[in-house]
Each structure stands twice: as C-alpha cells, then as structure tokens.
Amino acid sequence: MKESNPKELALTVLAAGIPVITFWMWFKTIPLLTEGEYRDFIRFIIPVIGLAVSGALFTLLGIFVRKKILAYASALFGIAFPFFFLTATPTVLGSFGVSLILIAYAVYRMREEFDYSLGFSVAKVARAGLPVYFSVASILVAMFYLSGLSEERALSAFVPRSLIQFFLDRMSGDSGFFSNLPPVRADTTVDELIRQMARRELEAQGLTLSSIPERELSRLIALQRDNLSTQFDIELTGKEKVGEAFYVAITEKIEDFFGSYRYLLPAAAAIAFFLAFKAFTWPLYFAAMLLAYILIKILILATIVKKETVTIEVQKLVF
Numbered sequence: 001m002k003e004s005n006p007k008e009l010a011l012t013v014l015a016a017g018i019p020v021i022t023f024w025m026w027f028k029t030i031p032l033l034t035e036g037e038y039r040d041f042i043r044f045i046i047p048v049i050g051l052a053v054s055g056a057l058f059t060l061l062g063i064f065v066r067k068k069i070l071a072y073a074s075a076l077f078g079i080a081f082p083f084f085f086l087t088a089t090p091t092v093l094g095s096f097g098v099s100l101i102l103i104a105y106a107v108y109r110m111r112e113e114f115d116y117s118l119g120f121s122v123a124k125v126a127r128a129g130l131p132v133y134f135s136v137a138s139i140l141v142a143m144f145y146l147s148g149l150s151e152e153r154a155l156s157a158f159v160p161r162s163l164i165q166f167f168l169d170r171m172s173g174d175s176g177f178f179s180n181l182p183p184v185r186a187d188t189t190v191d192e193l194i195r196q197m198a199r200r201e202l203e204a205q206g207l208t209l210s211s212i213p214e215r216e217l218s219r220l221i222a223l224q225r226d227n228l229s230t231q232f233d234i235e236l237t238g239k240e241k242v243g244e245a246f247y248v249a250i251t252e253k254i255e256d257f258f259g260s261y262r263y264l265l266p267a268a269a270a271i272a273f274f275l276a277f278k279a280f281t282w283p284l285y286f287a288a289m290l291l292a293y294i295l296i297k298i299l300i301l302a303t304i305v306k307k308e309t310v311t312i313e314v315q316k317l318v319f
Contacts, residue, residue, distance in 0.1 A: 012074040015061040019078035022050030027085045030144040055288030059126045062110025075107045099136045106132035126289040134281040142274035149266035191238035
C-alpha cells in the first residue's frame with residue numbers, strides 16, 4: 001500500500017479541523033440572532049472569515065489530496081462533526097444525511113474536474129464543488145439557528161425588534177413618511193405619543209395644550225387609546241411602549257395567519273434563514289476561490305507545490 005504524502009496529510013488535517021472550529025464559532029454566535037440581536041456584527045467577523053478559509057481549504061483538498069479515502073474522510077469529518085453540537089432530532093438527522101451526501105458529491109465533482117480537465121484552473125475546480133460546500137454550510141448553520149428557536153423567538157425572526165425602531169424612525173418626524181407624527185422612539189409610551197400628537201394638532205390651530213382642562217385631555221387620550229386598541233385588535237393601557245405595542249400587534253397578525261400551524265413557525269423561520277444565509281455565502285464563494293488561488297501561488301513559490309506535465313487517459317464513445 002502506497003504511503004500517504006505528509007503534505008497531503010497536513011492538508012487533510014487542516015481541511016477537516018478548520019471547518020470544525022469555524023462551525024463551533026457559528027454555533028456560539030448564532031444565539032445572538034435567535035434572540036433578535038442584529039447590531040453586534042463585530043462578533044460575526046471571525047466566523048465569516050473562517051467560512052471563507054474553510055471553503056478555500058476545501059478547494060485545495062479537491063485539488064491536491066490524491067488519496068481518495070483521505071479526501072472524502074477529511075471533507076465528511078469537517079461537516080459531520082459539527083452536527084454533534086446539536087440534539088439528535090428527526091430534522092437534524094435528516095439534514096445530517098443530506099449534508100454528507102452533498103459534501104461527498106462535491107468532493108467527487110472537484111476530483112473529476114481536476115483529473116480530466118485539459119489544463120489547470122482553480123475557478124473550474126472550485127465551480128465544480130464549492131457552491132455545494134456553501135449550501136451544506138448554510139444547512140448546518142440553519143440547524144444551529146433552528147435549535148435555539150421557540151415559537152416566540154421565531155416571531156422575532158420574522159419581525160426583529162430593531163426593525164420596529166427603524167420603521168418608527170422612518171415613519172415619524174418632520175422627515176418621515178407621515179410628517180404629522182411627532183418623532184417617535186420605541187421607548188415612548190402610547191399615552192405620551194397621543195399627547196404629543198394632540199399638542200401638534202392644537203399648535204397647528206394656534207392653541208396650546210395647557211388651554212385644555214386636564215380632565216378633558218385625559219378623556220380624549222383615553223378615547224384615542226381605545227380607538228387604537230380596536231384598530232390594532234390589542235389591549236392598550238397607555239403605559240405600554242410604542243415599540244412594544246407595534247411588535248405585539250404585528251406578531252399577533254402573524255400568529256393569526258399561521259393559525260393552528262403556529263408550531264411550524266420555527267421551521268419556517270429556519271428555512272427563511274437558510275435562504276438568506278445561502279445568499280450571504282455567494283460573495284464568500286468568490287472570496288474562497290480567490291484565497292485558494294493565492295494559497296496555490298504561495299505554495300508554488302515555496303516549492304511545496306510544483307508543476308508537472310502529465311498524460312491523461314479518458315474513455316470516449318466512438319462509432
């Protein structure tokens with residue numbers, strides 16, 4: 001039996017180990033998203049870089065590791081091991097099986113492209129397997145996301161609380177879509193908002209808020225609050241913060257839409273997350289391909305990799 005090339009062994013270990021570390025970092029970082037926290041993007045930088053490096057190493061694996069068992073074992077281990085971070089459920093086990101099949105297919109396609117292509121092109125080899133690799137990575141990260149979702153958190157995924165404040169900022173104030181609304185912050189209470197609107201209406205008529213008796217003003221605020229409660233089909237006491245009231249109104253509409261299928265909310269959120277993450281990996285595909293090209297150039301300069309002319313035998317149908 002032919003001994004394994006030490007350089008192949010080193011690449012095999014890196015191509016298996018770096019993805020495991022990268023997905024562990026994603027596993028630890030994803031709870032920020034399940035909690036509806038989208039502002040701390042700095043914590044996602046290292047996992048994103050790790051994903052690009054993992055993709056580059058996966059490409060090098062398909063090019064340089066010629067021993068079939070090492071190439072497949074490394075790729076399968078790098079994807080299979082992170083699934084053990086999760087509780088074994090039918091969804092996780094199904095995703096596990098699909099991911100292993102896809103990653104094995106990606107390795108096969110890259111090896112075929114490298115072995116039977118006339119000439120060498122990093123782009124052609126990467127195109128054969130790297131998109132599938134990032135699809136599998138998206139499945140795995142989506143499973144991390146799903147593992148931390150409850151029905152309530154799934155609602156937050158559809159309507160992030162930070163999005164509510166963004167909406168309020170864009171809809172209110174002099175530069176907002178509804179300039180008749182005073183500037184609204186998420187921590188403004190419902191009664192405070194109604195009072196501010198009443199003040200603007202009175203000032204437009206040349207009156208002041210102090211000109212209205214407090215008892216009459218309280219009655220008008222209560223009446224307007226009841227109207228809002230009826231309009232949005234939620235119970236308001238006036239002490240609720242506007243952002244929270246909007247959030248409750250929107251999420252209740254989503255719950256009504258799903259009806260008795262509310263238990264599907266986490267799965268629906270995970271599917272939406274998978275599609276979004278898959279789109280996010282598209283620029284990482286090019287980054288990984290470029291990084292693989294740079295690494296190959298460095299390996300050539302370091303004489304770790306050398307160029308050889310080889311003869312390729314192929315089977316063709318003849319008539």
